[in-house]
Amino acid sequence: MTEFSQLGLSPTTLQAVADTGYTTATPIQEQAIPVALAGRDVLGIAQTGTGKTAAFTLPLVDRLSTGRARARMPRAIVLAPTRELADQVAESFAKYAKGTKLSWVLLIGGVSMGDQVAALNKGVDVLIATPGRLLDLFERGKMLLTGVEIMVVDEADRMLDMGFIPDIERIFKLTPPRRQTLFFSATMPPEITRLTTAFLKDPTRIEASRPAMTADTITQYIVRIPTSDPKAKRTALRALVERADVKNGIVFCNRKSEVDIVAKSLQKHGFDAAAIHGDLDQSHRMKTLADFRAGNLKILVASDVAARGLDIPDVSHVFNYDVSHHADDYVHRIGRTGRAGKLGQAFMIVTPADDKSLDKVLKLIKKDPEELVLDGIDFAAIKDGPRRDDKRSGERGRSRSRTSSTPTPSAEPVDIAPVTAAPSSEEAAAPRSRSRRKARPEAPVEVAAPVAAAVQADAAVEPVETAHAARPDRADREPHLLQSDRRGDRKADKSDTQRQGVRGFGDDIPAFLRRPVVIRA
Structure with missing residues (x-):
């Protein structure tokens, strides 16, 4: 393994690394740090626990050591999928940048936004953020991304799993096209490959180990x-x-x-x-x-x-x-x-x-x-009892079943008006009302007088069919609505038990049907 002193890092950064107790670089660090120091894009693929954080943090500190931060205009962005991972990156940056004058701010949800805005107003070199909080502050006009020189995406495959890819694409488009991008992921699914093709410029692909390989330890x-x-x-x-x-x-x-x-x-x-x-x-x-x-x-x-x-x-x-x-x-x-x-x-x-x-x-x-x-x-012999939410849902289900259930056979029967004449073929085809209220004799349905007068006055107009005239055909279209009336122990022929239901609006004709209808040719 190569020592950090051979990777081209500055003496200040090497001293910070030595203070942490590390002397030799891991394979991903050994290959990524020299390329990143040269200002080229990096596509790093390595399994978890191989030191990817230091692979982008150390060159980031070195490249930003010269320059000056401006208010609301960060010079570098590090995107992480979770708050915990972003906080861990911030801790690493604090360790490796302690010998410099670089400033940084952690932008994550669940904490006060006021402190984050105050830090941005003073001017910071590095934003370490989750995508959601960064875009939230940008949309509030608290920062500009036109001064970003280096863009880092950590755990890109996890970003994909959490649905952050649209946010990542938007952030990329808000930053200048002439920037350096360091892109790290443990795996490379097709969506991540598409993202790297769109936003990385001739990246150096570094694959320290086979993706998704478990450690032998x-x-x-x-x-x-x-x-x-x-x-x-x-x-x-x-x-x-x-x-x-x-x-x-x-x-x-x-x-x-x-x-x-x-x-x-x-x-x-x-x-x-x-x-x-x-x-x-x-x-x-x-x-x-x-x-x-x-x-x-x-x-x-x-x-x-x-x-x-x-x-x-x-x-x-x-x-x-x-x-x-x-x-x-x-x-x-x-x-x-x-x-x-x-x-x-x-x-x-x-x-x-x-x-x-x-x-x-x-x-x-x-x-x-x-x-x-x-x-x-x-x-x-082990059996788990029903959970609390299961009990509640069961009670709700039983409550609904009690309220919507039909009356028991012992309930008082509903009287039905007697029919003195056998129904005609047209009446037999009409659906029977399923209402449990006492049926009323049906009055003949007539077209309102103003409507009839208006139709007769215009000889060029074809006859108008009202909604009432169309209703008798419903039984022909929906024969399954025909039901036989069988209540209690009473059994009779189908022809005797079928009842004529209410057709149309009955006695309750809506007012809009009583208005004159004028149809122009």
């Missing part, structure tokens, strides 16, 4: 359970945590709601655990993450917000409570352990419903993890 296990019951999965998770020598571990779930449930379950059974996901307050997320890094928290239950790019040292175990929907996410999840050459263990709980997702993961990593059997647990 991680021992992977599969734990199969015979049921998908949530209580059984939580039981299996607790058994794994108890049997493994967990110094500190991360439990990954697919859904945010499941993160809270699993964290509360671990806390209830005496484990030191806390939840972190995108719906929590930003200050709470930052404090939880800080406690975990400092060793004050043993188990972090997280959604995929913590799967990408977060540099948490000495994570001994990773537990996949759910098999990830996307195979790439599995690689990033277990990449939280076994970093910087240290050993780690990763466990994945698999239920019968996870077969398709598991096949995708195994096909991607091209490895067969060791299967681990949990003895002493009777999964068949």
Whole structure:
């Protein structure tokens, strides 16, 4: 491996690197830093945990060391998909730029916008931001992007998963075309390839390792359970945590709601655990993450917000409570352990419903993890009770069924006006009203007198068919509306029991039909 002193960095930056304890560069740093220092575009592809953050932070500090920041006009932008990753980049920038006069500001949601605006007004060299907050401040007129010299996109594939690609494209178009772009991603799906083709100019492609490859320092296990019951999965998770020598571990779930449930379950059974996901307050997320890094928290239950790019040292175990929907996410999840050459263990709980997702993961990593059997647990006897929301939905469903149900057979029958004459063929074809009110004898429907007079006055006008005249044909169009009248134990011939329903508007002719109609040829 190459030492940092051979990469062309300035003495000030080399001293900052030495203060962090690093002496040799990783493969992605060794190849990307000289190209970035030369001012060329970089397309970096490397698995998580290979030092991509330093690969763009160090040349960024060196290239911006000369120059002056102007109010509301940043000189460089670093885009990150999550608040936690943006905060981590800001920490790295603070370490490597401490010997310079460079200024920076962290633009993320969930915190006060006033402090961020005040920093922009003073003038900053580097914006470290999530796409949403950056565009929000731009639309409010708090900054201009015409002075951007360097553009950095970190974890681009995660941006794609989170739906940020349209925002990234817009930000690119707001910056000057003559800029340097450093683009880093762990994988290269087709959409990311299209983005790099559109906005990077003759980039140097640096691929430090095969995309989506898991580190050899991680021992992977599969734990199969015979049921998908949530209580059984939580039981299996607790058994794994108890049997493994967990110094500190991360439990990954697919859904945010499941993160809270699993964290509360671990806390209830005496484990030191806390939840972190995108719906929590930003200050709470930052404090939880800080406690975990400092060793004050043993188990972090997280959604995929913590799967990408977060540099948490000495994570001994990773537990996949759910098999990830996307195979790439599995690689990033277990990449939280076994970093910087240290050993780690990763466990994945698999239920019968996870077969398709598991096949995708195994096909991607091209490895067969060791299967681990949990003895002493009777999964068949474990049954989770209905959740609170399930109970509420059930009660709502029962309430609706009670209010909309038909009367029971014991209910008082509805009287129907007797029919003294057999219905004509036209009347028999008319649909019977399904109203439960007492039927009224139907009055003949007539066209309003003003309408008839207007029609007769204009000899050139063809006869006008009103809505009432069209109604008798409805039964011909919808024969399924014919019903036989059978109530209680009364049974009669169909010809005797069919009743003539109300046709047209009955006695209630709307006022607009009584107005004169004048049709001009």
